[in-house]
Amino acid sequence: MLYRERGDLTEHPLEGGDVTEGLVRIGETVRRPSAVTSEPVRRLLEGLAELGFAGAPRHLGVDAADRHVLDFVSGEVATRPWPAWLGDEDRLASVARLVRAYDDAALEIGLPEWSSAMLRDDPPGTPPTIAGEPQFIGHVDITPENVVFRDDAAFSLIDFDLARPATRAEEVVNMLLWWAPWVPVEDREYMVEGVDPFHRAGVIVDAYGLSDAERASLVPLSRNLADRSWHLMKHRAETLGGGWARMWGEGVGDRILRRQRWLAQNEAALREAVR
Structure with missing residues (x-):
């Protein structure tokens, strides 16, 4: 499903992980480059959402750059140096x-x-x-x-x-x-x-x-x-x-x-x- 863009599309790189490259935040979404496991992860996240599990991001679609769009989960995250x-x-x-x-x-x-x-x-x-x-x-x-x-x-x-x-x-x-x-x-x-x-x-x-x-x-x-x-x-x-x-x-x-x-x-x- 193609994600319907809205609002400010300025990209903000997200850092802190060890191996995933090209991860960015746009508004209240996170964009992840397509990978071998992107499709099964999409199915997993959609299944969790259908069950009403709130402890994982929702998969919102794929953008025009073929990146998977997830909702941005706000809160504290331990980036390095760890807190x-x-x-x-x-x-x-x-x-x-x-x-x-x-x-x-x-x-x-x-x-x-x-x-x-x-x-x-x-x-x-x-x-x-x-x-x-x-x-x-x-x-x-x-x-x-x-x-x-x-x-x-x-x-x-x-x-x-x-x-x-x-x-x-x-x-x-x-x-x-x-x-x-x-x-x-x-x-x-x-x-x-x-x-x-x-x-x-x-x-x-x-x-x-x-x-x-x-x-x-x-x-x-x-x-x-x-x-x-x-x-x-x-x-x-x-x-x-x-x-x-x-x-x-x-x-x-x-x-x-x-x-x-x-x-x-x-x-x-x-x-x-x-x-």
Whole structure:
């Protein structure tokens, strides 16, 4: 559907993400360049809107430049350098509740045939995933830059470029990585250097709500994700370039290796934190 333009069409570049280029705001809309996953993301956002889920932007159409038009979700977003409020535990719990609400809505949409377009083959040498059969289309990129806050609580998820069929445990593992955070101290942003990643993991898991079996899977799955992500990031840097290549050049591969070691060294304490 061609989006019907109105008002001031001045473009304002949006920054803060790591890999999406050409993102702009025009009035109360965001324009995203077309990509391989644009069509399934459109279907996902339309499905969420039909369900009445308010925690994601609405898809409004495609503009004359073949960019996908979304409504602009106003509020606080953590652009770099990240703000001090990322360490707030009430905000942390609200993120987990928002992701749970999204996952519950996504579960109603299920895994339609079109969701297979969100999957990519693993590059050679990548360890196989241990996540099990996907349950719904997960967001699985729940970085601080991809959560909009209002009144000190998580209000909306944005940037569904990496959405794909996933499990509840995979969504929680992604939150643990970014929000606990499950990384060594030297790789944490300064405003969360002194937080307790074990305690915060418990806050996330309790606020989201998981079965005992899912809780038991979180640490092995986190280690598996770290093992897989080194190969995936390297492959994306080599084949997609852009922001992926920039992150690889800035040392993300070495940070992943340090995360692998940290997860292994702290496995027992991490299991206790989320049981």
